[in-house]
Amino acid sequence: xxxxxxxxxxxxxxxxxxxxxxxxxxxxxxxxxxxxxxxxxxxxxxxxxxxxxxxxxxxxxxxxxxxxxxxxxxxxxxxxxxxxxxxxxxxxxxxxxxxxxxxxxxxxxxxxxxxxxxxxxxxxxxxxxxxxxxxxxxxxxxxxxxxxxxxxxxxxxxxxxxxxxxxxxxxxxxxxxxxxxxxxxxxxxxxxxxxxxxxxxxxxxxxxxxxxxxxxxxxxxxxxxxxxxxxxxxxxxxxxxxxxxxxxxxxxxxxxxxxxxxxxxxxxxxxxxxxxxxxxxxxxxxxxxxxxxxxxxxxxxxxxxxxxxxxxxxxxxxxxxxxxxxxxxxxxxxxxxxxxxxxxxxxxxxxxxxxxxxxxxxxxxxxxxxxxxxxxxxxxxxxxxxxxxxxxxxxxxxxxxxxxxxxxxxxxxxxxxxxxxxxxxxxxxxxxxxxxxxxxxxxxxxxxxxxxxxxxxxxxxxxxxxxxxxxxxxxxxxxxxxxxxxxxxxxxxxxxxxxxxxxxxxxxxxxxxxxxxxxxxxxxxxxxxxxxxxxxxxxxxxxxxxxxxxxxxxxxxxxxxxxxxxxxxxxxxxxxxxxxxxxxxxxxxxxxxxxxxxxxx
Numbered sequence: 001x002x003x004x005x006x007x008x009x010x011x012x013x014x015x016x017x018x019x020x021x022x023x024x025x026x027x028x029x030x031x032x033x034x035x036x037x038x039x040x041x042x043x044x045x046x047x048x049x050x051x052x053x054x055x056x057x058x059x060x061x062x063x064x065x066x067x068x069x070x071x072x073x074x075x076x077x078x079x080x081x082x083x084x085x086x087x088x089x090x091x092x093x094x095x096x097x098x099x100x101x102x103x104x105x106x107x108x109x110x111x112x113x114x115x116x117x118x119x120x121x122x123x124x125x126x127x128x129x130x131x132x133x134x135x136x137x138x139x140x141x142x143x144x145x146x147x148x149x150x151x152x153x154x155x156x157x158x159x160x161x162x163x164x165x166x167x168x169x170x171x172x173x174x175x176x177x178x179x180x181x182x183x184x185x186x187x188x189x190x191x192x193x194x195x196x197x198x199x200x201x202x203x204x205x206x207x208x209x210x211x212x213x214x215x216x217x218x219x220x221x222x223x224x225x226x227x228x229x230x231x232x233x234x235x236x237x238x239x240x241x242x243x244x245x246x247x248x249x250x251x252x253x254x255x256x257x258x259x260x261x262x263x264x265x266x267x268x269x270x271x272x273x274x275x276x277x278x279x280x281x282x283x284x285x286x287x288x289x290x291x292x293x294x295x296x297x298x299x300x301x302x303x304x305x306x307x308x309x310x311x312x313x314x315x316x317x318x319x320x321x322x323x324x325x326x327x328x329x330x331x332x333x334x335x336x337x338x339x340x341x342x343x344x345x346x347x348x349x350x351x352x353x354x355x356x357x358x359x360x361x362x363x364x365x366x367x368x369x370x371x372x373x374x375x376x377x378x379x380x381x382x383x384x385x386x387x388x389x390x391x392x393x394x395x396x397x398x399x400x401x402x403x404x405x406x407x408x409x410x411x412x413x414x415x416x417x418x419x420x421x422x423x424x425x426x427x428x429x430x431x432x433x434x435x436x437x438x439x440x441x442x443x444x445x446x447x448x449x450x451x452x453x454x455x456x457x458x459x460x461x462x463x464x465x466x467x468x469x470x471x472x473x474x475x476x477x478x479x480x481x482x483x484x485x486x487x488x489x490x491x492x493x494x495x496x497x498x499x500x501x502x503x504x505x506x507x508x509x510x511x512x513x514x515x516x517x518x519x520x521x522x523x524x525x526x527x528x529x530x531x532x533x534x535x536x537x538x539x540x541x542x543x544x545x546x547x548x549x550x551x552x553x554x555x556x557x558x559x560x561x562x563x564x565x566x567x568x569x570x571x572x573x574x575x576x577x578x579x580x581x582x583x584x585x586x587x588x589x590x591x592x593x594x595x596x597x598x599x600x601x
Contacts, residue, residue, distance in 0.1 A: 225253060287569050
């Protein structure tokens with residue numbers, strides 16, 4: 001976990017705030033491009049605004065902590081995200097004491113803001129003139145402060161956030177206290193509304209950045225303190241700093257977790273593209289694949305795989321190993337993959353292993369192979385593991401019609417074979433999941449079978465997976481969709497033909513041929529591709545392999561994807577949600593259901 005930089009020095013400076021009671025208070029907040037941090041602004045006198053008394057203000061600020069905590073607890077309990085207040089994105093203006101609007105950001109659609117999301121550090125300064133801290137996400141502002149503000153000591157990146165919204169993240173709102181010159185941040189929509197309604201000296205400035213209301217892989221807590229005597233908040237993601245403040249600075253009241261910021265290895269949640277190319281689209285009345293730019297293919301469905309090749313396109317980069325490219329990084333997921341060798345040895349592409357435990361020292365088991373590779377310290381790492389079914393399935397290139405269905409430039413020596421995963425069968429303890437690189441299908445088989453293995457490193461998902469949201473759909477009431485925090489995809493909770501009534505789905509599902517499915521759903525509610533659809537399955541469950549909380553009364557029917565079968569275009573890919581397997585079937589099959597995914601692209 002990333003800790004607060006210069007924690008000891010920062011705590012010492014907090015001691016300075018505690019004992020030097022005559023110092024003026026500066027900002028404890030964040031800025032964006034071009035803002036001027038010096039003093040943040042001159043506080044406005046009490047006579048200049050209709051403000052609450054000091055005691056009333058303190059009480060309302062303390063009440064805000066309770067509202068924030070209650071909202072986070074409610075989200076964790078119900079999975080329902082509150083409707084976000086779509087404030088302006090902030091950008092500091094040169095010579096201005098308050099945040100101004102970034103006209104380019106304001107003019108961006110929500111879709112553009114979400115697709116542009118990326119990891120950005122929040123930089124932290126200590127203002128020696130005021131014994132307070134200043135935070136900014138702007139590299140320009142950071143550099144200006146370092147060069148031109150000698151009173152500000154640069155302490156380095158404090159924590160990470162996202163500079164734009166993606167499904168599952170929430171806006172962090174920024175206020176400016178015109179009486180004290182303090183900036184205040186909250187992710188709570190209830191607290192934001194409470195401050196806006198009851199504290200007129202707090203000017204709402206907009207959205208500072210995006211973070212999470214829930215914990216999970218890639219997220220770390222941002223701890224929140226309140227100094228009642230001075231009426232300002234302090235924030236840190238450092239556990240050591242948090243504990244020292246709690247133990248030694250009683251004037252700082254610990255208010256708990258404010259929200260969750262992004263870890264250094266956070267990756268924008270995404271599912272890699274299928275690899276289907278720009279000449280692999282269907283048109284009405286044909287099972288032949290055509291150039292996706294033809295009007296006839298767009299008329300059938302403009303959201304086919306070949307129309308979306310730029311969305312999460314499969315991409316890999318070398319990770320320097322002991323002797324050349326022994327490892328590859330997936331630039332979409334952030335996972336690092338083992339590259340198999342041609343030479344004889346345990347890492348040879350032709351070597352096979354069993355998923356069974358075997359006897360002590362048995363070199364033919366996957367467990368023994370994992371130990372071998374970790375002992376080799378391959379590419380400088382010793383945390384290699386078997387991939388999950390979903391992770392390994394992400395490497396499949398469905399656009400290939402022959403040979404191993406994978407990028408051979410990135411992964412030479414791959415066999416046209418069934419590769420083991422770490423995912424066990426929910427129905428049979430003696431079976432586990434595999435991915436077929438001779439075609440792209442996934443299913444289960446006996447753990448005693450010898451199969452090739454490709455190891456991976458990187459964190460597996462932990463935490464609450466789904467949050468409930470609302471997306472307009474005819475006949476549905478509120479909370480009709482869920483955001484998969486693991487993949488960033490937003491799914492309708494009901495199959496087509498059914499309606500969401502607030503607690504469950506009702507109605508009779510519609511069955512489709514593949515062409516009917518393409519004609520039916522082309523956006524913004526669209527047909528998912530094969531990888532997106534397979535990512536939805538929870539293979540720890542069966543009949544159906546979908547969580548009942550996110551998908552009440554889910555059916556275990558076959559469900560179509562958009563993805564064609566490159567070597568047999570009479571077929572298209574689907575998922576069997578009885579167990580979660582992925583395979584292809586004739587396009588004229590007319591008893592297959594649809595589960596739609598929402599897109600902003």
